[in-house]
Amino acid sequence: MSGSSFTDAGALAAALDRGAQRSMFAAEAAMRHSAQALVQQVQGRASGRPGPRVITGRYKASWNSEVHRAGPVITGEVGSGAPQARRLEFGFVGVDSLGRHYSQRPYLHLGPAVESAGPLFVEALGRAVEGAL
Helix, strand or coil: CCCCCCCCHHHHHHHHHHHHHHHHHHHHHHHHHHHHHHHHHHHHHCCCCCCCCCCCCHHHHCEEEEEEEECCEEEEEEEECCCCHHHHHHCEEEECCCCCEEEECCCCCHHHHHHHHHHHHHHHHHHHHHHHC
């Protein structure tokens, strides 16, 4: 569409629609790639200090990503269903539901990965959409 000239409103509308569709597909692909890259960063940071140590590998493997598209809205989710995920990231001081006392410090791995991935995602999204147009 770049560099084109239109004299017919219908042709312009069709070209804009095609560009919007290409942009959405490109944005969704960038979201999928970025979400998976974030999972890999989290897993890397959950492989020893300063993050949590790997004992069995199940916690590290529990991290996954999902991307959903509903019309013009694309969302990416990265997370873990492991019960220890929140405790490892944020720490825990107190008594658990079984009466055990804990003073566990946080082992940051998700937060730092998100901070470093954010600017990379914005760049990837910008390149994808620009390339689609």
